[in-house]
C-alpha cells in the first residue's frame with residue numbers, strides 16, 4: 001500500500017484574521033481523506049508561538065499533547081525540524097505573517113513543499129499598492145489611487161466618495177468609505193493604525209464579483225460569483241456575520257462580462273506569478289468594463305467559503321480541490337528541486 005502523505009495544516013497566525021483561519025483549517029482537516037493523508041495541525045497563536053499537535057481533532061483543543069515552538073527563537077527542535085518530517089504544508093493563514101510571504105519564506109528555507117503562492121507572489125498580492133503597480137504595467141485595469149506614506153499631505157484628485165485602506169491587510173479591517181472631505185483625516189488615521197502605507201482609492205461603481213483560480217502553469221478560472229453585501233459596502237460584518245452577504249452563482253452579469261472577468265482573473269494570477277490557488281476580486285461597471293480589485297492568495301477556506309463554492313459550482317468539490325492543491329504544491333517543489341543556484 002502506498003504510504004499516506006504527511007500533511008501539516010498551519011492555522012491561526014498573528015493577524016486579526018486569526019479566528020477565520022482556524023475555521024478554515026478545521027474545515028480542511030475534516031475534509032482531507034484519512035486514507036490518503038496523515039494530518040498534523042499546527043496552530044500559530046496571536047503572539048506567533050507555534051503549537052504542534054497530531055491528529056485531526058487537534059485544533060485547537062488537545063493542548064496537553066502539544067509542544068510549543070516560538071519563532072524566531074532557535075531551539076532544539078525549531079519549526080524547521082518538525083517541518084522536515086512533513087511531505088507538504090498547507091498554510092491556511094490570512095493576512096500579515098501568513099498570507100504575505102513571511103511563512104512562505106520559512107517554508108522555502110525548510111525546503112518543504114507548500115500549497116499556494118510563493119514568497120514574491122504572496123508579498124506582492126498582500127500589498128495593494130505594489131499589486132496595482134504590477135497590474136497597471138500589464139495593462140490590466142485597476143481602480144485609480146494615491147498612496148500615502150508617513151508625512152505625506154492628505155490630498156487626492158478623486159470626487160467623493162473614496163475608499164481609504166491600509167496597504168497590507170484584509171477582511172476590510174481599517175478601511176473606511178469616506179463620503180466627504182471632513183471624514184478623510186480620521187479615515188487615514190484609522191488606516192495608519194494598521195499600516196504606515198495607506199491608499200486613497202477612487203470609488204468604483206459596479207457589481208462586485210469574485211472568481212477562483214486554480215493551477216500552476218496553466219491556471220483555470222472558476223465560474224463567477226456575485227457578492228451581494230447587506231451593507232453599504234462589503235465590510236467586516238457583511239463578510240463574517242450570519243446573513244451579512246449573499247453569494248449569487250453565477251453572477252448576474254452578461255456572458256461577455258463574465259468571460260471578461262474570468263480572463264482578467266487568470267491574467268492577474270499570471271501577472272503576479274501566483275501558483276496553486278487565489279481568489280480574484282473584481283468589479284464590473286454598468287457598461288460591462290472589468291476592474292480588478294485585489295487578489296487573495298489564501299482566501300477564506302471553509303467548505304462554504306466563496307472559493308470552495310465557486311469551484312464546487314465549476315465541478316470540483318471541496319475534497320478534490322484539496323487533492324489538487326496538494327498535487328500542485330508537490331509539482332512545483334519537484335520542478336524547482338532541479339534548479340541550480
Ligand SMILES: Nc1ncnc2c1ncn2[C@@H]1O[C@H](COP(=O)(O)OP(=O)(O)O)[C@@H](O)[C@H]1O
Pocket residue numbers: 143163165169170171172173175201202203204205208233234235281293294
Ligand atoms: N475602490 C473601491 N470602490 C468601491 N468599493 C470598494 C473599493 N475598494 C474597496 N471597496 C469595498 O470594500 C471591500 C473591501 O475592500 P478590499 O480592497 O477588497 O479590502 P480587503 O483586502 O480588506 O478585502 C470590497 O469588497 C468592496 O466592497
Ligand SMILES: [Mg+2]
Pocket residue numbers: 171281294
Ligand atoms: Mg477584499
